[in-house]
Structures are given as structure tokens and as C-alpha cells.
Amino acid sequence: MKVQKAGSTPSGYAEPEHFTGQVRRDRLIMAEAPGCVQTGLVTFEPGARTAWHTHPAGQTLIITAGFGWVQAEGAPRREVASGDAVWIPAGEKHWHGATDTTAMTHLAVTEYIDGVAGNWLELVTDQEYLRG
Amino acid sequence: MKVQKAGSTPSGYAEPEHFTGQVRRDRLIMAEAPGCVQTGLVTFEPGARTAWHTHPAGQTLIITAGFGWVQAEGAPRREVASGDAVWIPAGEKHWHGATDTTAMTHLAVTEYIDGVAGNWLELVTDQEYLRG
Numbered sequence: 138m139k140v141q142k143a144g145s146t147p148s149g150y151a152e153p154e155h156f157t158g159q160v161r162r163d164r165l166i167m168a169e170a171p172g173c174v175q176t177g178l179v180t181f182e183p184g185a186r187t188a189w190h191t192h193p194a195g196q197t198l199i200i201t202a203g204f205g206w207v208q209a210e211g212a213p214r215r216e217v218a219s220g221d222a223v224w225i226p227a228g229e230k231h232w233h234g235a236t237d238t239t240a241m242t243h244l245a246v247t248e249y250i251d252g253v254a255g256n257w258l259e260l261v262t263d264q265e266y267l268r269g
Numbered sequence: 270m271k272v273q274k275a276g277s278t279p280s281g282y283a284e285p286e287h288f289t290g291q292v293r294r295d296r297l298i299m300a301e302a303p304g305c306v307q308t309g310l311v312t313f314e315p316g317a318r319t320a321w322h323t324h325p326a327g328q329t330l331i332i333t334a335g336f337g338w339v340q341a342e343g344a345p346r347r348e349v350a351s352g353d354a355v356w357i358p359a360g361e362k363h364w365h366g367a368t369d370t371t372a373m374t375h376l377a378v379t380e381y382i383d384g385v386a387g388n389w390l391e392l393v394t395d396q397e398y399l400r401g
Contacts, residue, residue: 138341138363143352165331166354172327172380174306176354195304199297199376209270220275222298222308231270244331246378248304 141166151179155257157266158185158235165244173249180242181205186234186266189258191227194248196255198223198233205241206269207233214269217241232261273298283311287389289398290317290367297376305381312374313337318366318398321390323359326380328387330355330365337373338401339365346401349373364393 151160163178173194178201189210198207200221207223208214210230217223217233223243225231235241247254283292295310305326310333321342330339332353339355340346342362349355349365355375357363367373379386 138339138344138347138358138361139356140339140347140349141354141356143350166329166356168327168329168356168380169358171325171359171382172329174329174378174380176329176331176378193303195300197298197300197304197306197308199308207270207272212270215270215272217272218275222273224271224273224298224300226270226301227303229270244376246306246308248300248306248380250303 139166155188155190156185157188157260158182160185160187175247175249175254176244178242178244180240181235182240183235184237186261187232188260189230189232191230191256191258192225192247193227193250193253193256195227196225197246198225199244199246201242201244203235203241204239205233205235205243207231208269230258237267271298287320287322288317289320289392290314292317292319307379307381307386309377310374311377312372313367314372315367316369318393319364320392321362321364323362323388323390324357324379325359325382325385325388327359328357329378330357331376331378333374333376335367335373336371337365337367337375339363340401362390369399
């Protein structure tokens with residue numbers, strides 16, 4: 138059993154190739170084999186969002202604070218608030234983030250397949266983001 | 270993409286064969302294949318705890334409120350507080366719950382192997398629980 142105490146892992150900021158705006162990552166804990174899941178908190182400042190991307194095994198998001206947007210390609214943008222949970226199926230092209238006026242924090246629960254948790258695509262343009 | 274809004278799933282109470290005391294379950298969302306992870310919040314009233322059990326793929330716990338205890342068999346009981354994360358390896362016999370005086374809520378992140386998330390064993394006696 139491994140206990141990671143609050144405050145023992147420094148906060149980090151997400152890389153601008155795959156995110157727009159200020160996005161903070163607070164990693165929690167990584168499973169060991171045969172488990173293959175990683176958990177972490179991600180905080181999007183207003184206007185911030187992921188790039189379009191997919192997950193080989195899907196991803197669960199649990200909104201822990203604030204109010205944000207999620208969108209699958211070809212579907213309308215949806216609003217998510219604290220307490221909501223989102224399931225993104227394997228291979229579905231999508232993005233998630235804050236709204237243009239409110240910050241959003243979610244816990245991301247992501248399983249790996251052959252060591253790969255996600256595949257990054259192009260950034261979400263301002264037009265795509267605001268149009269929804 | 271599936272969005273489970275807060276308030277859309279009724280709270281439930283855990284079965285007394287596998288838990289001591291009052292334990293509330295608020296299920297979040299279940300992955301779809303090839304994902305195999307389930308997430309849910311579990312709230313232990315003071316004195317409440319799981320039975321001894323194991324997980325075939327391990328389990329991640331993220332303490333979201335309160336203060337509790339976790340123990341692996343043969344190791345000392347450990348204290349966990351809001352913001353701490355715990356990794357329980359596959360097959361490790363353990364229990365988790367509130368302390369005798371304080372409630373504890375954790376998010377449980379559990380992967381399935383062949384549809385099995387956990388294997389229940391005997392209840393944690395008051396002597397085991399309080400001795401630590």
C-alpha cells in the first residue's frame with residue numbers, strides 16, 4: 138500500500154502544444170500492473186482547454202469545481218458543473234476545458250493501453266471553442 | 270460521450286455483509302470496453318469501515334473529505350486526510366474506513382479483471398479496527 142500525502146507532489150503546468158491557456162496539473166497516483174490507471178486533477182483557467190484528442194481506453198472526468206465545457210467532434214458542446222461525471226469512449230475525438238468566463242477543475246481517470254493514455258491532435262481554435 | 274449530471278443517481282447504502290457501520294455509496298460512472306474502470310464516492314460515518322478484501326487489479330482511493338484509516342494486513346494502520354491518495358496493489362489484503370471519531374469520504378477508482386473488481390473476506394473486528 139502506498140499513501141501519497143497531500144502536498145507531496147508539486148503542481149505543474151500543461152504544455153502549450155496540447156493546451157490553450159493556463160492549465161494546472163496536480164498528479165495524484167499511478168496504478169501498478171496489472172492496474173493501468175492514472176488519476177490527476179486538472180484546473181483550467183477561464184478560456185483554457187485541451188487540444189482535440191482521443192484516448193485508446195477512454196477517459197472518465199469527474200468535475201470537482203467550477204463550470205466548464207466538453208465537446209465530442211460533430212456533437213454540440215455541453216456544459217458540466219461540479220459533481221457531474223463524463224465518460225469519453227475509446228477513440229472519440231473531443232476536447233474539454235473551462236468556459237470563456239469560468240474556471241473548471243476535473244479529476245481525470247485514464248487507463249493506459251501499451252503505455253499510451255492519449256493521442257493529441259490539433260488545438261481547438263477560438264472559433265471552435267466559442268461556437269461550441 | 271456520456272454526461273452523468275450531479276443528482277441523477279440515487280445514493281445507496283453498502284451491504285452489511287461487507288461493511289461495518291453506515292457506509293453510503295454514490296456511484297459515478299462506469300467505463301465501457303476496452304476501458305474497465307469504475308468510479309464512485311464512498312462515505313464512512315465514524316466507526317464505519319470495509320471488511321478485509323482484495324482487488325484483482327488494485328484500487329486507487331482519493332480522500333475527498335474528512336479523516337480516516339487504511340490498513341494492509343501485517344502493516345500498521347495509517348491515517349489519511351482530504352487530498353491524500355492511496356494505491357492498493359493487486360491481491361493485497363486490506364481495509365479502509367473512517368476513524369472511530371471522524372467521518373471520511375473517498376473516491377474509489379477500481380479496475381475490473383474479467384468483471385471482478387474485488388474479493389470480500391471477513392469483517393474487521395472492533396479489536397482489529399481500534400488496535401490498528
